[in-house]
Amino acid sequence: xxxxxxxxxxxxxxxxxxxxxxxxxxxxxxxxxxxxxxxxxxxxxxxxxxxxxxxxxxxxxxxxxxxxxxxxxxxxxxxxxxxxxxxxxxxxxxxxxxxxxxxxxxxxxxxxxxxxxxxxxxxxxxxxxxxxxxxxxxxxxxxxxxxxxxxxxxxxxxxx
Amino acid sequence: xxxxxxxxxxxxxxxxxxxxxxxxxxxxxxxxxxxxxxxxxxxxxxxxxxxxxxxxxxxxxxxxxxxxxxxxxxxxxxxxxxxxxxxxxxxxxxxxxxxxxxxxxxxxxxxxxxxxxxxxxxxxxxxxxxxxxxxxxxxxxxxxxxxxxxxxxxxxxxxxxxxxxxxxxxxxxxxxxxxxxxxxxxxxxxxxxxxxxxxxxxxxxxxxxxxxxxxxxxxxxxxxxxxxxxxxxxxxxxxxxxxxxxxxxxxxxxxxxxxxxxxxxxxxxxxxxxxxxxxxxxxxxxxxxxxxxxxxxxxxxxxxxxxxxxxxxxxxxxxxxxxxxxxxxxxxxxxxxxxxxxxxxxxxxxxxxxxxxxxxxxxxxxxxxxxxxxxxxxxxxxxxxxxxxxxxxxxxxxxxxxxxxxxxxxxxxxxxxxxxxxx
Numbered sequence: 001x002x003x004x005x006x007x008x009x010x011x012x013x014x015x016x017x018x019x020x021x022x023x024x025x026x027x028x029x030x031x032x033x034x035x036x037x038x039x040x041x042x043x044x045x046x047x048x049x050x051x052x053x054x055x056x057x058x059x060x061x062x063x064x065x066x067x068x069x070x071x072x073x074x075x076x077x078x079x080x081x082x083x084x085x086x087x088x089x090x091x092x093x094x095x096x097x098x099x100x101x102x103x104x105x106x107x108x109x110x111x112x113x114x115x116x117x118x119x120x121x122x123x124x125x126x127x128x129x130x131x132x133x134x135x136x137x138x139x140x141x142x143x144x145x146x147x148x149x150x151x152x153x154x155x156x157x158x159x160x
Numbered sequence: 161x162x163x164x165x166x167x168x169x170x171x172x173x174x175x176x177x178x179x180x181x182x183x184x185x186x187x188x189x190x191x192x193x194x195x196x197x198x199x200x201x202x203x204x205x206x207x208x209x210x211x212x213x214x215x216x217x218x219x220x221x222x223x224x225x226x227x228x229x230x231x232x233x234x235x236x237x238x239x240x241x242x243x244x245x246x247x248x249x250x251x252x253x254x255x256x257x258x259x260x261x262x263x264x265x266x267x268x269x270x271x272x273x274x275x276x277x278x279x280x281x282x283x284x285x286x287x288x289x290x291x292x293x294x295x296x297x298x299x300x301x302x303x304x305x306x307x308x309x310x311x312x313x314x315x316x317x318x319x320x321x322x323x324x325x326x327x328x329x330x331x332x333x334x335x336x337x338x339x340x341x342x343x344x345x346x347x348x349x350x351x352x353x354x355x356x357x358x359x360x361x362x363x364x365x366x367x368x369x370x371x372x373x374x375x376x377x378x379x380x381x382x383x384x385x386x387x388x389x390x391x392x393x394x395x396x397x398x399x400x401x402x403x404x405x406x407x408x409x410x411x412x413x414x415x416x417x418x419x420x421x422x423x424x425x426x427x428x429x430x431x432x433x434x435x436x437x438x439x440x441x442x443x444x445x446x447x448x449x450x451x452x453x454x455x456x457x458x459x460x461x462x463x464x465x466x467x468x469x470x471x472x473x474x475x476x477x478x479x480x481x482x483x484x485x486x487x488x489x490x491x492x493x494x495x496x497x498x499x500x501x502x503x504x505x506x507x508x509x510x511x512x513x514x515x516x517x518x519x520x521x522x523x524x525x526x527x528x529x530x531x532x533x534x535x536x537x538x539x540x541x542x543x544x545x546x547x548x549x550x551x552x553x554x555x556x557x558x559x560x561x562x563x564x565x566x567x568x569x570x571x572x573x574x575x576x577x578x579x580x581x582x583x
Contacts, residue, residue: 005576008569041562048565053574062174062459063452065202066212067219084216086206089480089537093489094452096545097568098538107211136574 001076002135003054004036004112004120010130011047013040017122017131024121025110035101035112036122036131049130051122052099052112054078060091060100060111068109077114085109161186163465164247164255165230166237166403167263168192169201170451171432173220174458175261175465180228182466188230189255193264194286195234197221202451204290205314208297209321217287237264242407242425259427259465262404262415263458266397266433266449271306275368280376281391284315293392299323302388304378306365308335310479312394313348316357317483319392326357327388329380333362339479339490343504344531347515351484397449399434412436414447419471421461429465431457440474440548441493441526448475476548480537486514487534492527492547493519500526503557510561512536518543518560523552542568 018034026033036051054071058078061069068084069091071077080091085108092100092109103110114120123131163179163186165172176190192198199217206212225232236250246256268283270276282289293315296303301324305316308330320326328335334345335352352359364381368391371377379385399414410416410424414436421429421437431437432454436445453475463470480489496502496519507514507530514532516539518525525546530536542564546553555563569577 003574003576006569008577039561039565041565043559044562044566046562046566046569048569048577050565050568053576055574063455065170065200065219065451066206066216067200086203086212086216087482088202088206089482089487089489089534090202090452090478092534092537093478093480093491093541093544095538095541097573098542098564100538100541102534102537104534134576136576 001054002114002118002133003076004051004114004123005132005134005136006049006051007130007132008046008048010128011038011049012128012130013038013047014127016125016127017049020121020125021112024115035099035110037098037101050097050099052078053097054112054114059094059096063090063094065090072113072116075114075116077116078111079113080109080111082106082108082110161258162189162256163187163259163261164189164191164257165261165263166191166247167261167265167432167434168194168198169263169265169432170454171265171435171458171461172261172263173198174455175263175429175431175462176228176230176458178459178462179466180462182463182468184229188228189233189257190225190230191233191235191237191249191255193236196287199287200451201285204284204287205311205318207290208284208293208315209318217290237403240404240407240409240428242404242409242428245427247403260429261461261465262423262428262430262434263432263454263461264400264403264434266399268393269396269398270393271365271395273306273365273368275370275376276391276393278368278370278376280370280374280389281368281393283393284311285397293390296390297322297324301325301390302375303327304329304376304386304388304391306391306393307395308359308361309394309396310336310339310481312392313352313483314481315392315394316352320355320357320484325388327378327386328352328357328359329363329365329378330359330361331364335359335361336488338477339529340488340531341490341495341517341529343515343517344488344490344529347531348484348486348488351486355484357484397433399436399447399449401434412445414445416445417457419460419474420464420469421457421472422464429461431461438472438474440476442474446475448477450475450477450479452478473548476544478540478544480540482534486531487537488531489537489540490527490529491540491544492525493521494527494529495519497521505557507532507536509558510536510539518557520553523554524550525553526550539564 019029022033268285
C-alpha cells in the first residue's frame with residue numbers, strides 16, 4: 001500500500017503539512033487541528049514529523065470498544081468512523097506513536113485517513129521533500145510487532 | 161475438529177477471528193447467553209449520555225457470523241464435563257467438543273443492603289440495564305449512584321450531563337481506586353462537586369425503602385435520609401465460573417490460565433473477564449476485566465486453539481475516559497511501591513493541561529496516570545511499549561517527549577522514517 005513516509009533529516013519545521021491537513025480537514029490553518037504533527041526539539045537538533053503509519057496489525061483498530069476503527073480496503077488506510085466513535089479515547093492510549101488526536105468540537109477521535117486520494121495534502125504542500133507518498137513493502141513476520149520494533153531500536157542505543 | 165467458544169463478546173470474538181485466520185475448515189460453535197448480535201458494554205454510559213445511538217451498541221452484524229462460518233447458539237451453558245468433553249445447555253442440549261474456550265465474562269454484583277432488589281434499582285452492565293435505565297435519564301430526575309468505580313462514575317456523569325440530580329455514595333474514603341492515585345482521585349472529586357453532583361465518601365448505606373409513589377428513601381449511617389427516583393448500583397463485577405464446578409479446572413476468583421490461556425485441563429482454554437492470567441509484571445494470576453485485555457487474551461487463545469504455540473506477553477491494565485470535564489487515564493502500576501521513584505509533571509510539559517504522574521522502579525517506567533486535558537493521553541500511549549518491555553529511561557522527564565519521538569524515528573516503523581537510523 002501507499003503511505004506517507006517521513007524523513008526527519010529533510011524536515012525544516014515549516015509546518016506547512018500541519019496547515020494543509022488542518023485546512024483540508026477543518027477549514028482553518030491551525031496546528032491543533034492537524035492530524036500530522038511536526039515535533040521540533042531545538043536542544044536535540046531534531047525536527048520529527050509524525051503521522052499515522054497505518055500499521056498492518058493496528059492495535060487501535062483491535063481495541064476500539066465501539067467498532068469504530070476499520071481498514072479502508074481500497075487504500076489500506078486505518079480509518080475512524082466518527083458516527084460510531086463515542087470519544088472514549090482508548091485508541092489514543094493504544095497507539096504507540098501518539099498519532100491519534102481528539103476533535104474537541106465533535107468529541108471524537110481523529111487520525112490521518114490519507115485524504116482518501118492519491119496525493120495527501122500534507123505531501124502536496126511539503127516544501128522540503130521530507131514527506132512523500134510511497135509504496136511500502138508489506139511486512140514480513142518480524143515487522144508486525146510495533147512495540148518490538150521500537151524496543152529493538154532502543155536496545156541498539158544511539159544518541160539520547 | 162470441533163471448537164466450541166462460550167461467549168459472544170470481546171474475548172470470544174477476538175478468539176474466533178484469530179482462530180479463523182489460522183484455520184478455515186474446523187467446525188466452530190459459538191454460544192451466547194444474552195443472545196443476539198454482539199454488543200459492547202463499554203458503550204453503556206455513552207448511550208445514556210446521548211453520545212451513542214441504540215444501533216451503535218452492536219459491534220458486529222449478522223453477516224459476520226456467516227462470514228466466520230460459525231454455528232451460533234443462543235443458550236446458557238450449565239456445566240462442563242471435562243472427562244467426556246461435553247457441555248450441557250440450559251435448554252437441554254449436549255454438545256461435544258475437541259477444544260473449548262470459556263469466555264463467559266463477568267456479572268455485576270450488588271452489596272447486601274436491604275431493599276436493593278426492588279424495581280427501579282439497576283446495575284449498568286448489560287444492554288437490558290441500559291434499556292431499563294434510559295427512561296429515567298430525564299432532566300430533573302433524582303438518582304443515587306452506589307459505588308464510585310469506573311462504571312459508577314461514568315453513569316453518574318451521564319446522569320449529570322443530562323441534567324439529573326446526582327448523589328454518589330461511596331463506602332470508603334476515596335473514589336476510583338483501580339484507576340487513579342490519591343491525587344488524581346482528589347482532582348476528579350473536586351470536578352465532580354464543581355459540576356453539581358453530591359459526592360459522599362466514607363458513607364455507609366444501611367437500607368433502601370421503596371415509597372408508595374415508586375421513589376426511594378435512602379438511609380445512610382450518621383446522616384439524614386434522602387429521596388431519589390432510581391438507583392444505579394456499580395459496586396464491582398464477579399467472574400462467571402459456576403459452569404466449571406465439579407471439573408478439574410482450577411479456579412480462584414476466576415479460571416486460572418497459563419500464558420497460552422490454557423486452563424489446568426488440556427484443550428480447555430479461557431479468556432477475558434472470567435480468566436485469571438499472567439500480567440506483564442510477572443504476576444501469574446490476575447483478573448484485569450478490561451476490554452483491551454479481553455481482546456489480547458482472545459487473540460492468544462484463538463491462536464492456541466488453532467494449534468499455534470502463541471504465548472501472551474501478559475496483561476497490562478489500561479483505562480481511559482472523559483468524565484466531569486476531565487480526561488482520566490492510567491496504565492500499569494500507577495501507585496508507587498516502597499523504593500519506587502515518582503515524577504510528577506504538569507501537563508504543559510507535553511502541550512496539555514493537568515496532572516501527570518510517572519512511577520519508576522530502578523529507572524524502569526512501570527506505570528503512569530493522568531488527569532486533565534485530552535492531549536496528555538498520547539504520552540501514556542507512547543509509554544506503553546516501554547512499560548511492557550521494562551525499559552530503563554535515563555533521560556530527565558522533561559526530555560521524555562523528545563526522547564520518545566527520537567526513539568520512534570530511529571525504530572523506523574514500517575520503514576517510513578527515512579534517514580534518521582542511518583544518520
